[in-house]
Structure formats: C-alpha cells, structure tokens
Amino acid sequence: MIRTVxxxxxxxxxxxxxxxxxxxxxxxxxRYEEVIAAIKDLSxxxxxxxxxxxxxxxxLGTLHLSPVSGGEMKAAFNxxxxxxxxxxxxxxNLFWAVERMRRCFDETFASGAQTVKKVLVAEAIRICEEDxxxxxxxxxxGRLVIKDGDHILTHCNAGALATAGYGTALGVIRAAxxxxxxxxxxxxxxxxxxxxxxxxxxxxxKENIPATLITDSMAGFLMKQGKIALVIVGADRxxxxxxxxxxxxxxxxxxxxxxxxxxxxxxxxLSTIDMGIKDGDGIPIEERNGEEVLTFHGVRTAPEGVMVxxxxxxxxxxxxxxxxxxxxxxxxxxxxxxxxxxxxxxCQGSGES
Amino acid sequence: MIRTVxxxxxxxxxxxxxxxxxxxxxxxxxRYEEVIAAIKDLSxxxxxxxxxxxxxxxxLGTLHLSPVSGGEMKAAFNxxxxxxxxxxxxxxNLFWAVERMRRCFDETFASGAQTVKKVLVAEAIRICEEDxxxxxxxxxxGRLVIKDGDHILTHCNAGALATAGYGTALGVIRAAxxxxxxxxxxxxxxxxxxxxxxxxxxxxxKENIPATLITDSMAGFLMKQGKIALVIVGADRxxxxxxxxxxxxxxxxxxxxxxxxxxxxxxxxLSTIDMGIKDGDGIPIEERNGEEVLTFHGVRTAPEGVMVxxxxxxxxxxxxxxxxxxxxxxxxxxxxxxxxxxxxxxCQGSGES
Numbered sequence: 145m146i147r148t149v150x151x152x153x154x155x156x157x158x159x160x161x162x163x164x165x166x167x168x169x170x171x172x173x174x175r176y177e178e179v180i181a182a183i184k185d186l187s188x189x190x191x192x193x194x195x196x197x198x199x200x201x202x203x204l205g206t207l208h209l210s211p212v213s214g215g216e217m218k219a220a221f222n223x224x225x226x227x228x229x230x231x232x233x234x235x236x237n238l239f240w241a242v243e244r245m246r247r248c249f250d251e252t253f254a255s256g257a258q259t260v261k262k263v264l265v266a267e268a269i270r271i272c273e274e275d276x277x278x279x280x281x282x283x284x285x286g287r288l289v290i291k292d293g294d295h296i297l298t299h300c301n302a303g304a305l306a307t308a309g310y311g312t313a314l315g316v317i318r319a320a321x322x323x324x325x326x327x328x329x330x331x332x333x334x335x336x337x338x339x340x341x342x343x344x345x346x347x348x349x350k351e352n353i354p355a356t357l358i359t360d361s362m363a364g365f366l367m368k369q370g371k372i373a374l375v376i377v378g379a380d381r382x383x384x385x386x387x388x389x390x391x392x393x394x395x396x397x398x399x400x401x402x403x404x405x406x407x408x409x410x411x412x413x414l415s416t417i418d419m420g421i422k423d424g425d426g427i428p429i430e431e432r433n434g435e436e437v438l439t440f441h442g443v444r445t446a447p448e449g450v451m452v453x454x455x456x457x458x459x460x461x462x463x464x465x466x467x468x469x470x471x472x473x474x475x476x477x478x479x480x481x482x483x484x485x486x487x488x489x490x491c492q493g494s495g496e497s
Numbered sequence: 498m499i500r501t502v503x504x505x506x507x508x509x510x511x512x513x514x515x516x517x518x519x520x521x522x523x524x525x526x527x528r529y530e531e532v533i534a535a536i537k538d539l540s541x542x543x544x545x546x547x548x549x550x551x552x553x554x555x556x557l558g559t560l561h562l563s564p565v566s567g568g569e570m571k572a573a574f575n576x577x578x579x580x581x582x583x584x585x586x587x588x589x590n591l592f593w594a595v596e597r598m599r600r601c602f603d604e605t606f607a608s609g610a611q612t613v614k615k616v617l618v619a620e621a622i623r624i625c626e627e628d629x630x631x632x633x634x635x636x637x638x639g640r641l642v643i644k645d646g647d648h649i650l651t652h653c654n655a656g657a658l659a660t661a662g663y664g665t666a667l668g669v670i671r672a673a674x675x676x677x678x679x680x681x682x683x684x685x686x687x688x689x690x691x692x693x694x695x696x697x698x699x700x701x702x703k704e705n706i707p708a709t710l711i712t713d714s715m716a717g718f719l720m721k722q723g724k725i726a727l728v729i730v731g732a733d734r735x736x737x738x739x740x741x742x743x744x745x746x747x748x749x750x751x752x753x754x755x756x757x758x759x760x761x762x763x764x765x766x767l768s769t770i771d772m773g774i775k776d777g778d779g780i781p782i783e784e785r786n787g788e789e790v791l792t793f794h795g796v797r798t799a800p801e802g803v804m805v806x807x808x809x810x811x812x813x814x815x816x817x818x819x820x821x822x823x824x825x826x827x828x829x830x831x832x833x834x835x836x837x838x839x840x841x842x843x844c845q846g847s848g849e850s
Contacts, residue, residue: 357799358790
C-alpha cells in the first residue's frame with residue numbers, strides 16, 4: 145500500500161511527488177520548516193495529505209522547542225501554527241489540522257512541555273492513521289455508485305498520494321475494485337502540474353487498474369460520446385452549502401457532466417468541509433506562479449510578452465453535484481441540511497463536541 | 498503581415514510552425530511529398546492553411562511531371578491528389594482544395610501538359626490570395642460581434658498561421674482592432690500540441706494585442722467569473738446543419754459558454770463547410786499518436802503502462818453556436834437554411850455553378 149506521509153524516528157517522511165512518475169524517492173523532514181517548504185513546492189499536495197503533513201509538521205516543530213517558560217512555549221507553538229497557516233490558502237484540511245493540533249496543545253499545556261510534545265506527536269500519528277481509515281470508510285459508502293463495467297472519469301489526483309494513503313476519489317474506485325467490480329478509469333492529465341498524468345496514472349498502473357490518459361480538453365468529448373458512466377473527484381474545501389473548491393477544471397467537468405446527464409460525485413472527508421463558509425464565494429482561491437503555465441519541465445511553451453492567469457482551483461456550485469461522499473455517509477441535495485446532519489452524526493459518534 | 502504559406506520560384510514556402518515560438522524559420526518544399534510531410538507532421542496546420550498548402554502541393558507535383566501521354570498525366574495527377582487526400586482526414590479545406598485543383602485540371606487538360614502546369618500553379622496562387630481576401634471579408638462581417646473593451650476567449654490557433662494570412666477567428670479580432678476597438682484575448686494553451694501557447698500567443702504578442710494565456714481547464718472558471726464577453730474559434734469542418742468539427746476542447750467551451758450565457762462564434766470560410774455531410778456524426782475525427790499526450794516537449798509525463806486516447810478534434814452541435822461567420826455573411830439558426838443561402842449567394846456572386 146502507498147503510504148504518502150508518515151512519522152518515523154522523529155522525522156516526517158513523505159513520498160517526493162515532484163519526482164513522480166520518474167523516480168520513487170522519499171523526503172525526510174527533520175525540521176518543521178522543511179515540511180512547510182514541501183507543502184509550498186507541491187512535494188506533498190492534496191488537501192487530506194496536506195492536513196496530515198501539517199499536523200506532523202506542527203508536532204515536529206514543537207518537539208524541537210526548548211522553552212524556558214510556559215509562555216514562551218505557547219508563543220513558539222503559535223508561531224509554528226501561524227507559519228503553517230500561510231503555506232497554502234485553499235486546502236481546508238490544513239486549517240483543520242492546525243485547529244486540531246491547537247486544541248490538543250491547549251488541553252495538555254498544563255501538563256508541561258515534555259507531555260505536550262509526546263501528546264502532539266501521538267495526535268499527529270493518530271490523524272494520519274485516521275485519514276486512511278476515513279478513506280476506507282468513504283470507499284465503503286462510495287463504491288455503491290460504481291456499477292460493474294463502468295468507465296469512470298477523474299481529474300487531478302485524489303488518490304493515495306493526496307491523502308495519507310488509499311485516497312478519496314481513487315479510494316472509492318479502489319473499494320469498488322476490491323468488491324470485484326471491473327472498471328476502467330479515464331484521467332485528465334491536469335495541467336499545469338500534471339497530477340493526473342504523473343500521479344493518478346502512477347497509482348493506477350501500480351495497481352493494474354485499467355487507465356487511459358487524456359488531456360483536460362478531451363473530457364467533454366468523451367462524455368458526449370457516451371464513454372463516461374460517472375465522474376468522481378476529490379475536494380480542497382467544501383462550503384456549508386456543498387459548493388466545492390477543487391483543482392482547476394473541476395467546474396468545467398461538472399457542467400459538462402450535467403449537460404450529458406452523467407452523475408458527478410465528490411469524495412472528501414468531513415475535515416474538508418468548512419462550516420464557517422456559507423458558500424463557494426467565500427472560499428479563497430490560490431493563484432500560483434505563472435511560470436507553471438508558461439513552462440513545462442523547465443521548457444518555455446509561450447513567447448515572451450504574453451500575460452498569464454493561473455488559478456489553482458475553481459468552485460463548483462452545489463447544484464452540479466450529484467452527491468458528496470464522506471466517511472460518515474453520502475450527502476445529497478439540499479446540502480445545507482445533509483452536510484450539517486453528517487457532521488452532527490460524526491461528532492456524536494466520535495464523542496467530539 | 499504574417500504570410501503562412503506562399504509560392505516562390507517554383508517552391509512552396511511555409512513558416513515552420515513546429516519551430517514556433519522559439520524560432521521563425523521557413524520550410525522550402527521543392528517536391529510535393531515534402532508538402533504532404535509538412536501537413537502530416539503539423540509544420541503547417543489549420544484547415545484553410547492546409548487547403549492552400551494542398552493546392553500548392555498539387556501544383557508543385559504536377560509541375561514536375563514528365564508524362565509521355567495524356568493518360569499518363571491524368572493518372573499521375575490523380576495519384577498526387579490521392580496522396581494529399583490521405584494526409585489528414587478532418588480538415589474539409591484539404592478535400593475542397595483537391596476538388597478545386599481537380600476541376601481546374603479537367604478544364605485545361607485538353608490544352609496540353611505545359612498549359613495545365615501553368616494554369617494549376619496560377620490556380621494555387623489564386624487560392625492563396627483568395628484565402629487572405631476571404632479572411633478580411635470575414636473580419637468585416639465578424640467584427641460587429643465584438644464590442645469595445647471586450648475580453649474574448651479563443652482556443653487553439655485560428656489565426657494567420659491557420660490560413661494563408663490574417664486568420665479566421667483571429668482575423669475577426671484583428672478587424673475589430675483595426676476599427677479602433679480595445680480588446681483583450683484569453684487563449685487556451687490547447688494541449689497536446691499547444692497551438693494556443695505557441696502560435697496564437699506568438700501572433701498576438703507580435704501585434705501587441707493584449708493576450709493572457711491559460712490552461713484549457715481554466716476557461717470554464719473564467720466564464721463563470723464573468724471575465725469573458727464572447728468566445729470565438731475557427732473550424733476544421735462544418736456539416737450542412739451547422740455542426741462544427743474543431744480542435745479538441747471546442748465542444749467543452751461551447752457547453753460552458755451556453756451554461757454561462759456567453760455567445761459562442763465560429764469563424765470559417767465557406768470552403769470549410771461540407772454540404773455533403775448532413776450533420777456532425779458524419780465528420781471523420783482524426784485520432785493522432787498517443788505520444789502527443791504522453792509527452793510534453795519530448796519529455797514523458799506519464800508512467801509506462803498507461804493507455805492513451807488522442808482525438809485531435811471534437812464536434813460541437815449547432816445548437817451551441819450563436820453564429821457562424823463566413824466571408825459571405827453571418828449564418829444563424831436554423832443553419833440548414835442560412836448556410837445553404839450563403840453558399841448559394843456566394844456561387845451566384847462568384848459566377849460558380
């Protein structure tokens with residue numbers, strides 16, 4: 145099984161996704177700043193994976209603190225949390241992880257620095273383990289939407305590499321396969337960073353799941369030709385009303401799916417849902433360096449003098465989404481109600497308030 | 498002015514579009530087989546440019562024939578025409594050019610080989626000159642759809658480089674600019690061959706038309722954000738009912754434009770219209786080598802073992818198209834009637850039957 149990020153001997157180890165599919169190598173982060181750098185430069189990406197890396201990075205940073213007072217400890221911890229919060233703006237799980245680690249810190253703060261450090265490391269490891277369990281649970285709920293023989297379209301990478309392991313959208317696909325269903329995956333290459341071509345293809349080939357690569361512009365034509373039974377993608381942040389921020393191009397797929405009467409599913413853990421944001425308009429959309437669009441593998445594609453626009457995500461309004469698959473169950477319209485119900489159920493189930 | 502393809506000293510000269518935007522160099526074809534190779538390997542592309550190159554290539558091939566009899570001449574000419582017909586399957590203008598050169602050959606055949614050769618060269622040069630005039634005429638009709646200050650989205654390259662010069666979709670944009678309108682063009686990079694990033698950007702930068710490059714997956718989000726006033730693209734083949742085959746991704750743009758209440762225009766000469774094909778289902782769609790998708794500037798993007806699908810074009814049903822801009826005027830729904838009327842008018846105007 146692919147383990148995207150894990151804790152080992154007081155370091156945070158992650159698959160270096162920038163090197164895929166050419167080379168399978170690990171990054172070993174010994175300082176929390178290295179974890180932040182890995183999040184920023186996309187060595188690790190995908191909202192749930194960023195969440196796990198953030199939790200582990202905060203634990204790592206706290207582990208190396210040598211405060212002389214409780215106040216100093218708290219200030220240093222806050223600084224680390226703040227730095228992580230600045231790493232990337234859209235992925236909800238990053239902020240969710242900061243909040244959870246902060247809560248953990250606050251709850252154990254009175255027990256002293258050594259306890260805090262131990263508890264935070266344990267919490268980060270727990271978040272990682274939970275993420276895989278959550279993905280498997282999502283798979284159990286989601287696999288019902290896949291029929292034997294289906295051709296499925298996915299975008300970007302919402303696989304093991306976007307999580308601690310197993311995956312959200314690809315987790316659902318894996319779960320359907322584990323049930324014995326035969327299926328075939330079409331994946332968009334996902335310019336500019338090519339997560340589809342580089343990462344999703346790598347995962348699917350590794351597991352012998354039949355997979356066909358297309359450019360982003362081909363997805364609509366496939367749908368029109370009747371070649372796609374369903375679309376399933378991940379999410380970077382979901383508003384309380386079910387509007388979904390995900391990799392740029394997701395909105396277009398959702399519109400094309402609707403036009404062609406194809407169900408469009410989003411698979412994401414509850415930690416991707418931001419109940420503090422009413423609708424998609426409130427979700428901050430990261431704009432990345434234009435060089436990503438202007439170049440490929442360091443080779444310039446366009447002439448000097450051209451301008452560039454490079455939003456990393458877009459927002460898909462809830463009415464295009466057939467269902468949102470979470471670990472607590474499947475939400476359908478009206479999402480305001482069904483999402484709130486799932487979160488409620490989950491809090492009661494886990495004993496959280 | 499950019500001259501994409503022209504006749505010079507019994508050679509066919511063309512801008513080598515594979516070298517753009519890095520280098521501006523010309524290919525000089527001394528044998529008709531070199532013209533076919535240039536069409537096949539996309540050194541020249543765009544339906545009208547392919548049409549002109551085909552006419553010139555047939556003239557070039559005929560010029561070098563040394564037949565001992567009229568029958569031999571005819572057989573050799575047919576062979577050349579047949580070879581051009583096999584070069585690429587979708588661009589209507591290729592077949593239109595073959596038919597026109599064939600008609601010219603048949604009309605002058607009785608006058609002997611030397612006359613035939615002279616007349617065919619003259620006809621090919623005329624087709625080239627006409628193409629530019631047609632584009633300018635298209636611009637005069639089409640510029641009315643562009644308002645001062647508009648942000649326009651285009652896909653692939655339907656510019657000077659897709660024609661003998663001036664362009665179809667970019668011709669309309671040029672004409673609006675020549676009228677004094679300020680405007681801004683967003684262009685999709687157009688994977689896999691990047692005609693948008695390499696060619697359209699090159700043309701627009703060259704003429705100081707404000708231009709912003711995006712990946713294909715960003716177009717929908719731009720439309721949703723209200724950043725696009727209209728979409729205008731070219732065409733590779735148009736069926737009698739107005740269904741349009743154009744660069745892969747066009748269909749998606751048309752659906753997204755409709756969903757966002759944005760007008761969607763196609764600019765193409767009447768020679769792109771195939772009255773022999775009732776609707777888009779009859780248009781042959783070229784599938785190209787998967788390597789185009791699997792690589793980016795020669796660098797492999799996806800792991801070994803992944804399958805690939807690479808249709809070069811898609812078909813946009815007529816009901817997504819606001820208007821088709823031609824040199825004879827602008828066709829709107831119902832296209833069956835308006836297209837037939839424009840072709841009729843054009844035949845009467847030019848004295849053709």
